[in-house]
Amino acid sequence: MRSLRTGLSLAALVAAVAALFAAPAAHAGDTPLRDLAAAKGKVIGTAVTGSKLTGTYGDIAGAQFNSLTPGNAMKWGSVEPTQGTFNWAEADQIVAFAQAHNQQVRGHTLVWHSQNPSWLTNGTWTSAQLGSLLQNHISTEVGRYKGEIAAWDVVNEPFNEDGTYRSTLWYNGLGADYIANALTWARAADPDAKLYINDYNVEGVNAKSTALYNLVKDLKSRGVPIDGVGLQAHLVLGQVPSTLQQNIQRFADLGVDVAITELDVRMALPSDSTKLAQQAADYKSVLAACVAVTRCAGVTVWGFTDSDSWVPSTFPGYGAATPYDENYAPKPAYYAIAQALGGTQSTDGCSATYSVTSQWNTGFTGQVTIACSGTSLSSWTASWSFGAGQQITQAWNATCTQSGSAVSCANASYNGSVPSGGSVTFGFNGSWSGSNPLPTVTLG
Numbered sequence: 001m002r003s004l005r006t007g008l009s010l011a012a013l014v015a016a017v018a019a020l021f022a023a024p025a026a027h028a029g030d031t032p033l034r035d036l037a038a039a040k041g042k043v044i045g046t047a048v049t050g051s052k053l054t055g056t057y058g059d060i061a062g063a064q065f066n067s068l069t070p071g072n073a074m075k076w077g078s079v080e081p082t083q084g085t086f087n088w089a090e091a092d093q094i095v096a097f098a099q100a101h102n103q104q105v106r107g108h109t110l111v112w113h114s115q116n117p118s119w120l121t122n123g124t125w126t127s128a129q130l131g132s133l134l135q136n137h138i139s140t141e142v143g144r145y146k147g148e149i150a151a152w153d154v155v156n157e158p159f160n161e162d163g164t165y166r167s168t169l170w171y172n173g174l175g176a177d178y179i180a181n182a183l184t185w186a187r188a189a190d191p192d193a194k195l196y197i198n199d200y201n202v203e204g205v206n207a208k209s210t211a212l213y214n215l216v217k218d219l220k221s222r223g224v225p226i227d228g229v230g231l232q233a234h235l236v237l238g239q240v241p242s243t244l245q246q247n248i249q250r251f252a253d254l255g256v257d258v259a260i261t262e263l264d265v266r267m268a269l270p271s272d273s274t275k276l277a278q279q280a281a282d283y284k285s286v287l288a289a290c291v292a293v294t295r296c297a298g299v300t301v302w303g304f305t306d307s308d309s310w311v312p313s314t315f316p317g318y319g320a321a322t323p324y325d326e327n328y329a330p331k332p333a334y335y336a337i338a339q340a341l342g343g344t345q346s347t348d349g350c351s352a353t354y355s356v357t358s359q360w361n362t363g364f365t366g367q368v369t370i371a372c373s374g375t376s377l378s379s380w381t382a383s384w385s386f387g388a389g390q391q392i393t394q395a396w397n398a399t400c401t402q403s404g405s406a407v408s409c410a411n412a413s414y415n416g417s418v419p420s421g422g423s424v425t426f427g428f429n430g431s432w433s434g435s436n437p438l439p440t441v442t443l444g
Helices: 010-020 033-039 055-064 089-100 126-146 169-174 178-189 209-221 244-252 273-294 334-338
Strands: 043-048 067-068 104-111 151-156 194-198 228-231 234-236 257-268 296-303 350-359 362-373 383-384 391-396 398-403 406-409 423-431
Touching: 033 043, 033 055, 033 334, 043 055, 043 104, 043 334, 055 089, 067 089, 067 296, 089 104, 104 126, 104 257, 126 169, 126 178, 151 178, 169 178, 178 194, 178 209, 194 209, 194 257, 209 228, 209 244, 228 234, 244 257, 244 273, 257 273, 273 296, 273 334, 391 398, 398 423, 406 423
Parallel strands: 043 067, 043 296, 067 104, 104 151, 151 194, 194 228, 228 257, 234 257, 257 296
Antiparallel strands: 350 362, 362 423, 383 406, 391 423, 398 406
């Protein structure tokens, strides 16, 4: 096996990592996300920083996810900072951790306009030289990890917002076929790895995603190896594209896989229970869209904890974009992901309180307050049985149905998440005659 700078073989490092990090049950009452995803035939992944894969960060990364993406460790500027001098230490560390935890690795990224070494970007190259440099880079990196990487983001962010090709070192120096060449070289270096083109703002149907669609269609018609498209999904709170599932499906219909590769949902800081509830709904809708399309391979979050998120430094005033807070506590978004993958949630720590706020000779107004402490809900249903023939006539902030004496009220689209320390209230009007006793409410 190849040697690392530490002098350890990769096999020895795998064994050492396995011994150090026996993955705990990060949330003892919950089925790990990776198990829920596997049951759906999906990947649930996270981007990671190699140096942090220890302690609680490493515990959660190993226990909850079945795929890891190196956030920066496999980018050209990281692996070859000086021409001909390579540093594979962090990339090898992440691969070893993944192997020790029975996870796959998504390689990210081979061809990009950003985070390239200065010797490359500051050089003066002929087209032939540039093509040779790119081919050698792809062959070296993909070849190093042959058989150890499930999928590669071969080409990253090739398009402008209007669907034209982005002006980059590669496009300007090699023309549009740098994409086809890169895919061909990657296939030669590892015939078994899935090869993707990855971009942002292509989650919904728009000019940019249509350009990507047309490129993939063209590449397939020419016999160029292309296995999938990556939709990054760096989203803003409340702005999940309504055409997300439709867009995933149209790429799938071309005969390629689709992956949500870099999901986060940023909000204006500070966060609050309303924003966290909306964020949970956004995560749930993205996961649900992937689950609904057979060829959607899965979803990777771009960092699972707010303490390891790129958002605050890139979008000043925004943050809280991931499923865990800075102290590694799961947020409502975590439970929303679990539910979208078919998980059930525990209502332990949550209560529902029924009260009558006003009453007159034939009618009354009631409300139910759902509050949580030490746990969170990503959705809820409150149920009870009336004991004296009461009938609900109208409800708000919930959808209520009644059959005989049995009442069931489910959350509205905007108030399903109840964070720890938070509460939601819904109300209703009803009719009564004779007496109006308070029922006991159960949560589901």
